Amino acid sequence: MTDLALGVDIGGTNLRVGAIDPSGELAARRSVVTPAGAGREPAAAGRDLVSVIVDTAAEVLADAGGPADARVPMGIGFAGGISRDGRAVYGSNVSTRDFPLRDEVSSRLGHDHVVVVNDANAATWGEFCHGAGRDAGDLVMATIGTGVGGGVVSNGNLVMGSQGFGGEVGHMVVARDGWRCTCGHRGCLEAYASGSALARHATALIDDGGSSLLQQIGDFTPADVTWAASAGDDLALAAIDRLGGWLGIGLASLVTLLDPDVVLIGGGVTEHIGGWLLPAATAAMQGQTFAGEWRDDPEVRLAALGDRAGMIGAADMARRAAEGGMP
């Protein structure tokens, strides 16, 4: 019991808390709706968030049979920019701005074994320690959800960067002046390889004269494309193939720059279309990687931990920090 650590994953939609043992197994978990704080002052939104984290963590610790007053390390992954001193600088879907999340949680818990990092970095670390990257020394991960996130482990160290903003795989440029991205720029990997891009690729194929079950749906969504692909719709499958091709180009840049031995593809979208995406992305990656004829291609795999990766990675980081290690 005393070896449990808490992992918190603050996503745009759900806030997940797990009590996690040293082998990465969840002893208990709960999920609540993320208090997005719409209409609240940024600081008040931050305090609401802290309350939900602390209360849910106490419940999860009780579920796991742990003592309520224990100084259990807590790692928090947050969907947004986290500074090296644990401030939530901005949030993808939470209105908190430049909020001292680590210090406020620490103050409420009464101990300083609290670590806050970007959620995709936490998930990457989770897969590296306990998931599909367990055997890797150098790992890159791209997570395909509404957007594209990810992370980098170099020689066993998580790359967080000078300000804590490292690992934003989705906003590397793959096509200068290309498709508009949600970040406001153009040509980012996310614009071409996110779940949202799936409908864009299908639309482009229809505009090129293709025919599809999707044409019976007025304003189709990425989920509709996934459904159509499952029904054997060739155009939907071609859209997934295009997305995989773009993802592979992004992965090729990562491999060329970082030379990992393992590449992981994760995120909610891969739960549905990962089996189609993996070969398309791998082929495109291999075709574009620098000096491909001289190197062993990295293994490209699907992530293994699903929506637990962020909790597991954050908890591991907090455990190490409490023991005087990273980060």
Added chain:
Amino acid sequence: MTDLALGVDIGGTNLRVGAIDPSGELAARRSVVTPAGAGREPAAAGRDLVSVIVDTAAEVLADAGGPADARVPMGIGFAGGISRDGRAVYGSNVSTRDFPLRDEVSSRLGHDHVVVVNDANAATWGEFCHGAGRDAGDLVMATIGTGVGGGVVSNGNLVMGSQGFGGEVGHMVVARDGWRCTCGHRGCLEAYASGSALARHATALIDDGGSSLLQQIGDFTPADVTWAASAGDDLALAAIDRLGGWLGIGLASLVTLLDPDVVLIGGGVTEHIGGWLLPAATAAMQGQTFAGEWRDDPEVRLAALGDRAGMIGAADMARRAAEGGMP
């Protein structure tokens, strides 16, 4: 004297050897023509290279007043792919293939304080330890020469990757299916931001109807563009601006992924046009970096060590290795 280390920089054209003190100063240096080994068997070319390295190093040590029989650590930067165990897998302009460079040099020297790495990684490490990146914690460098090289330092560690092929900044994709690159692929940063690309940009501007001094030269070279820019030719200056814009897009991907505090631009081309390139690249980088409004922009600077960076970095790595540190 006993504190000297040898740094060897095997470029496509010149092979430089320096005897370097712990503060990064050169006590002596020599430069010879790189034995490219054209027409030689790859293994024979490798042995020729080893002989030139060992003989030149002995001369440089003598120049520096060092004892000929000392077990002076030697670091070697090689223009090509170097495996983690010091094999020269392929060379950019040297016909050696899969040659055990480290072990052969080590055998000739009679000691094993020999380190072999990619030349651009060595130069990046040199700038990090003793050059324009001395104050950085997280550094990226792009070197603009005939091609585009570079390297990455993350949290004080040189990113070499699982096979030793990390840091190939020039072959990240900036425009899928774009201009052809010397590596055989399309759309690499090198295709748009190398010295060779300078003439391409000028040609494109002329094809778009621009007029230039360059039109008086039949088949103009990148050096001609530099000359025309120095003479105030607007089109040549615009070509440099375009190159800088593309370089900035590549740097934006690096900053988005790695969040460095310092970005360096080096390489032979910057000695001539660095003053024009730096502002163009910086502006384009800042315009494309993810979450730019929430972060401090990294400082973008010109590299400081010129053609000594590779020798200095390689020597430092060998010194550390001899003392039991990296790599």
